[in-house]
Amino acid sequence: MTTAMMTHTTYMTEALRLAEFAATIGEVPVGAVVVKDGEIIGRGYNRREIEGQATRHAEIVAMEEASDALGAWRLSGCTLYVTLEPCLMCAGAIYQSRVDEVIFGAMDAKAGACGSLYRIHEDARLNHRFLVSHGVLESESREMLQKFFRRRRQRRDGRVAEGARLEI
Numbered sequence: 001m002t003t004a005m006m007t008h009t010t011y012m013t014e015a016l017r018l019a020e021f022a023a024t025i026g027e028v029p030v031g032a033v034v035v036k037d038g039e040i041i042g043r044g045y046n047r048r049e050i051e052g053q054a055t056r057h058a059e060i061v062a063m064e065e066a067s068d069a070l071g072a073w074r075l076s077g078c079t080l081y082v083t084l085e086p087c088l089m090c091a092g093a094i095y096q097s098r099v100d101e102v103i104f105g106a107m108d109a110k111a112g113a114c115g116s117l118y119r120i121h122e123d124a125r126l127n128h129r130f131l132v133s134h135g136v137l138e139s140e141s142r143e144m145l146q147k148f149f150r151r152r153r154q155r156r157d158g159r160v161a162e163g164a165r166l167e168i
Contacts, residue, residue: 008103011035011081012137016105018045018058019083019144025050029144032058032082034066034075034099041078042066058082059090063097075099083141085112085134091120094130101131105141 011033018031022045034042044061048054059082067073079101086094086102091113094102102114102121113120114132121132 007038008081008133008136011040011079012083012103012105012141014040014043015058015081015083016137016140016144018043019141022046022058023144023148029148030058030082030084032062032080034062034078034080036066036070036075036078041069055089057087057090059086060093063093063099067097073097079103081136083137084108084145085116086114087111088113088118088120091118095120095126095128098128099130101133103133103136105134105136105138106145107134107138 015031015033018033019029020031022031023029027046027049030046032042032044033040042062042065044058044063044065046058047056047061059080062080062082063075066075066078075097076099078099080094080099081103082090083105085104085106085108087108088111104114107116109116111117115134120126121130123129
C-alpha cells in the first residue's frame with residue numbers, strides 16, 4: 001500500500017468512526033473530515049434528524065467546522081473525506097467553498113453528484129473544479145449503510161423484506 005493510500009485510509013477511518021456514531025443516534029451513517037496540511041480541521045456526521053434541518057449533512061457540518069478553524073469560507077488547499085458520494089447539495093457547497101479534492105468511499109447511485117448521477121466537479125461552466133477519487137474503504141462504507149437500512153426496515157415491519165437491498 002502506498003503512503004498516500006495509507007493516509008487516505010487513516011482519514012477515511014476517522015470518517016467511518018463518525019458515520020458509526022451517527023448510526024447510534026438514528027442518523028444515516030455518513031461521516032466526513034476536512035484535512036489541510038495533514039491535519040483534520042473539520043469533522044462531521046449526519047445531523048438531519050436530531051437538528052430537524054435538511055442541510056445538516058456530514059459534509060456541510062465538516063466544512064463549517066473547517067471554515068471556523070481557518071476563519072474563512074474558502075477551503076482552498078483542503079481535502080474532504082466522506083464515506084458516501086456527496087449529493088447535489090453537498091457538491092454545490094464543496095464547489096462554493098473551493099475545496100481542492102474530495103475522496104469518498106461508496107458511490108451513491110440514487111443521489112450522487114460526484115460521478116454517479118452528476119459530475120459537478122468536472123462542469124466546465126463553473127469557475128472552480130475539484131478532484132474526485134472514490135473507493136477508499138468502499139466496502140466498509142457500503143456495508144455500514146446497508147446494515148443501517150436493513151435494521152431500519154426490520155424495525156418498521158418486524159422483518160427484512162425478501163431480497164431487500166440498498167443500492168449505492
